[in-house]
Amino acid sequence: MLGVDHVDVDYDGVPAVVDVSLDLPDGLVLAVLGPSGSGKSTLLRAIAGLEPVRSGRVTWDGADLAGTPTHKRGFALMFQDGQLFQHLTVARNVAYPLRLRRARDTATRVAELLELVGLSGYGDRLPATLSGGERQRVALARSLAVEPRLLLLDEPLSALDAGLRERLAGDLSRILRAAGTTALMVTHDHEEAFAVADRIAVMRDGRLVQHGDIDAVWRAPVDAATALFLGYASVLEGGAAARVLAAAGLPAAPGSAVAVRRSALALAERGPLAATVVSARATPEQVRLVVDVVGAGALDAVAPLDHPAAPGQEVHLVVDRTRLAVLPGAAREDLSLD
Amino acid sequence: MRRALTLLGLAAVPVLVLAVFFVLPVSGMLARGFWPDGRFDPGAVLEVLTRPRVHRVLWFTIWSAGLATAVSVVLGLPAAYALHRLALPLRRTIRAALLVPFVLPTVVVGVAFRQLLGEAGPLGFLGLDGTPVAIVGALAFFNVAVVIRSVGASWESLDPRPGEAAAALGASPAQVFRTVTLPALRPSIVSAASVVFLFCATSFGVVLTLGGLRYSSVETEIYLLTTNLLDLQAAAALSIVQLVAVTALLVVAGRLRRVPDPSLARVVARPRRVRPGDAAPVVATVLLLVVVALPVVSLVVGSLRQGDRWTLDHYRALAGRGADEALLQPASDALLLSLRTAVDATWMSLVLGTLVAVVVSRRSRGRAERRLRGVLDGFFMLPLGVSAVTLGFGFLITLGRPPLELRDSALLVPVAQALVALPLVVRTLAPVLASVDERQRQAAASLGAGPLRAALTVDLPVVWRPLLAAAGFAFAVSLGEFGATSFLARDERLTLPVAIYRLIGHPGAANYGMALAASVVLAATTAVVMLAVERLRVPSLGAF
Incomplete structure (x- = not known):
């Protein structure tokens, strides 16, 4: 060893x-x-x-x-x-x-x-x-x-x-x-x-x-x-983190951050998050979207290939909780140091 | 810690040898000047530097060496281009031929130039015999090879694409040369020029045979002061001036070498076909070849002439001791002794040079280690520039009495010659060893090979040719060494260069003819060795 x-x-x-x-x-x-x-x-x-x-x-x-x-x-x-x-x-x-x-x-x-x-x-x-x-x-x-x-x-x-x-x-x-x-x-x-x-x-x-x-x-x-570095697409903090966690049905601690994979947000008719499509680009596997989520700002999302979404379109999204990671939260550590 | 110990262990033998056979003799020589009667008296040394004759000597040394350097560079650049970038027929042979003057014994060059320019010589009508022009010409003859080698090696591996880019932007060939090629070559040109200046300024045999008593450089002046006038203080003063100047030059040359040298990448561009636009450098190269061949041809012709007829008598006379017993032993014995001495000097300089090259070429870890390697590198280059005369005389006064009673040792002359050849061996091997990727050795180590086995696997396949080439080079240099040997060789055990000098010092046409014949034999031997070495195709050979 x-x-x-x-x-x-x-x-x-x-x-x-x-x-x-x-x-x-x-x-x-x-x-x-x-x-x-x-x-x-x-x-x-x-x-x-x-x-x-x-x-x-x-x-x-x-x-x-x-x-x-x-x-x-x-x-x-x-x-x-x-x-x-x-x-x-x-x-x-x-x-x-x-x-x-x-x-x-x-x-x-x-x-x-x-x-x-x-x-x-x-x-x-x-x-x-x-x-x-x-x-x-x-x-x-x-x-x-x-x-x-x-x-x-x-x-x-x-x-x-x-x-x-x-x-x-x-x-x-x-x-x-x-x-x-x-x-x-x-x-x-x-x-x-x-x-x-x-x-x-x-x-x-x-x-x-x-x-x-x-x-x-x-x-x-x-x-x-x-x-x-491990391939998460973005890290959300503050209100955006709380909004996404709530949509995933997870408890939100104040000041916690959440790492989101690109495919964590997916287009779904009755999803809890309302958003506007900013851009859409088709790849061989899926359609990659950038969406403006109400109360959370611009985020990555995906849509199946048979559900094309055009920029400007109003859509709903679901959050896949297995594609999120709640971070121990650098912000809280900073507070406790003070 | 282990690394530091390995470094010191490898460096120990060369450092010790250099300390005993270089630092000790040179400092012994200097001490003679500063402590004339066991009392420290620097005033007399300083007084020497105010003498008008010393001023003349210093000035002559500087301008003759400077001019010879300029001539070497101007003649060498076109040849470097033509022989390293163009697909000229026979270019390898021509390259080898042009390297021969560099290893020709200085005495032989002196004799050849006198034969060419003397009253009876083919160029006698020019009236150049005994003038500074002859000396500058002979110095350039010697050193043009250094410029061709050093600059040629860089030129050969110069990336052609920046030049092509400049041409695509509308630059004419002349503009490409001035704005792209020349700046890229500048480090190697300056580096070669500084080494050539060093060689010219410390040249002994050429100035002694051609300058006579009228023109004296620092080196020959030291010789005259020690042997003829026994004015050791003045000699010591001049030795110090020379040491300081040479050390300064070596430091500058070392700095310049640190500029990334394009020749180490070894991406050798394929030589391209000769085009009409290349006429100028090709013609210049042919002319250079003719100029270099002239003294050699006149030497050979002179050795075959007696009065008005062709004869081999001068060569037959080599079996004897010359007219009026000019020598104490037959010249043929001197040749055999020269060969034996050169063999000894060769293995010594190879062993030392390999150790030094390994020490200075390994990648350093940390600033202190890098500095230590830098200091060692400079230290081992010192013999390159320190007057061979100072060295030889220092040998006599420090190694001739206990505790180092080596005066009668047969190894004294080989050791002195090995020290003179050492920097050339190091400069041939070090760039090759430095170009080996350190990770190759680490890969071997991680597969279970010890340091020695790793060196055999990784370094030996790369270095065996340069090692052979360095051996030939060291052999040729030792064979022709004159400065130090002239002090150390005993009358009954002369090497051939010293015997030649004795022969031209003796009156009589027969002795002179014999000196010419001996010079041809010596030159032919070195030329054969150099041609063999050139076949090994080692780019760093003769480059600085």
């Missing part, structure tokens, strides 16, 4: 990771999610032993790793751009960690790994002849060849284009579970995190702001910025 215990990391004298603590039980996949500059990659490099930890401990099964250099930690690190050795063939790249350990029968193992990542028969190619997605698959196979205690993935899919990223995220999830690997993945893309991870840790400005099972975090983001 990986343990990170009150870890601080400085980068050129500037704190990059501040007081981060988390645990990762064996066999689980943790996504560390944060915007660029949040310190998530620095945390990953500190766990790999590539950045010195200023204070706090990184442990494995309780043993402090401070004195263990990178190559003895048994943590394989996969970079954003793979970092394959350009002068070695695909097979020799994958076999590299096996050769280091003088393993027997490397050819069979390499073939197995290449099959696992869907690249059977690519063994004799050079990395320069592969596409970006194939290179990442080779890098993954090479990292898995270590049979790492922990696999560290640094934005493994960010360098790829959108369609490929989605497909590879599914493959990555399947491969990690097939191999039973404990993994820590750093990413800025919440879709990627949802597709691959069991657990999620959200970082901002070097601090861990939230950490837990993926659906728990997703259902109850800790504050407005986290909610927006």
Whole structure:
């Protein structure tokens, strides 16, 4: 089990990771999610032993790793751009960690790994002849060849284009579970995190702001910025929040904020919210609306494709309470501090 | 902490070697001047700087070096363009040929220019023998290769698109060159020019053989003051002036190098076909080739002539000791000794240079580490500019007595030569090592490779060619080293360049002919090494 215990990391004298603590039980996949500059990659490099930890401990099964250099930690690190050795063939790249350990029968193992990542028969190619997605698959196979205690993935899919990223995220999830690997993945893309991870840790400005099972975090983001980063469309406060909560049949505490997904408001004939359509745009799945809700201002909403709504039209909306998250409320905390 | 220890551990050996064989001799030499009778007396040193002759020497050094630098840049730029951007036939061979003068022994260049410009020479009618023009010409002959290499390497990897954008906006080729290309090349031009100025200002063999007693640079003046006049205070004063000036220049050159160097990206543009508009640079390159070839050809011709007939007698004479026993050993022995010494100097400078290049090229973490690496980088560049004469004489006075009784050690000359070659090795290897993505090493480490294994996997495939090229380069430089060796070589163990200098110092046409023949042999050996090295196609070779 990986343990990170009150870890601080400085980068050129500037704190990059501040007081981060988390645990990762064996066999689980943790996504560390944060915007660029949040310190998530620095945390990953500190766990790999590539950045010195200023204070706090990184442990494995309780043993402090401070004195263990990178190559003895048994943590394989996969970079954003793979970092394959350009002068070695695909097979020799994958076999590299096996050769280091003088393993027997490397050819069979390499073939197995290449099959696992869907690249059977690519063994004799050079990395320069592969596409970006194939290179990442080779890098993954090479990292898995270590049979790492922990696999560290640094934005493994960010360098790829959108369609490929989605497909590879599914493959990555399947491969990690097939191999039973404990993994820590750093990413800025919440879709990627949802597709691959069991657990999620959200970082901002070097601090861990939230950490837990993926659906728990997703259902109850800790504050407005986290909610927006996790893909909520907007965060409502004050009267607007109260109005939406009331329409959803939920109790409204004074000063509470509510995070709303785009699809939380839907067109319905006898819905409790009265609104005027501001704009409408058809997408393959649904019609995306911007509506002016009486007493709450401009909000996103959706309509089914067979119910086109024109700008200026008066409509009614229902609120889906499973697509809302009531935030603990930054405003109240501020008041209590005073 | 571990990183700091690794850094210091790697740097320890080169620092120690440089401390013993460079800092100690040079400071010993300076101490001789400041403490003439064991008493601190800086007044006499300062007094030296007021002498009219010293003023003349300083002024001559500055203007001859400045002029030679300007000539090198003006001649080098068109050739850099033609040889690095155009698909000229034989351009690799021409590039190698133009690099040969840079590694030619200084004495050989001196002899070749005298042969060309002397009364009996093909250009004797110009009356340039013994004039400053000859000295400036010889200095430019030497250093034009540095400009071609450095600027050419940058030019080769210059992104052509900004120039194309300017052309699309209506700029003529001349305007594109002035407004886009030249500003992009300025860092490498200024950097090359500062290094060339450094080489010219500290040149020894050329000025000594061509200037005689009438024209003296700081370097030859130090030599005359120490060996002929035994005026160590004056020599120390001039050494200090030189050290300060060279350090200042190195700092400036270092600053300029910090400007992002386009040649490191190594996106080499494909050389394009020669067009009619390229006539000017191509003609300039051919002319340069002719100008560079002239002294060499006249040297070869001179070595084959005796009176009015063609003969190989001068070459046969190399097996002997010259007329009137000018040498204590046969010239062929001197050649063998030169080769052996150069081999020793080569492995020494390679070991030291590789360690230094690793130390200065690794990415720093934190400001303090970066500063430390910067200081080390500058420290190891010092031998580039410190007078080889000061170094050689310092060796004599500090390493010739206990606790460092090395005077009779056969390693003394190779060590001195290795120090002279060290900066060239570092400058060849460091950019290559710096261009390796640090994350490649980290990837290897995370797969279980230790630091040494990671270096073998990641660095060796990239660096083995430059390493071989640096070895050849160091070998050629050591083979021709004259300044320090002339102090350290004992009469019965002369290297070939020193033997050549002795031969031209002795009267007699036979000795002179023998000196010409020996010069040809030496030049041919270095040329062969350089041609072999050029085949390795290492862009940072000879670039600064």
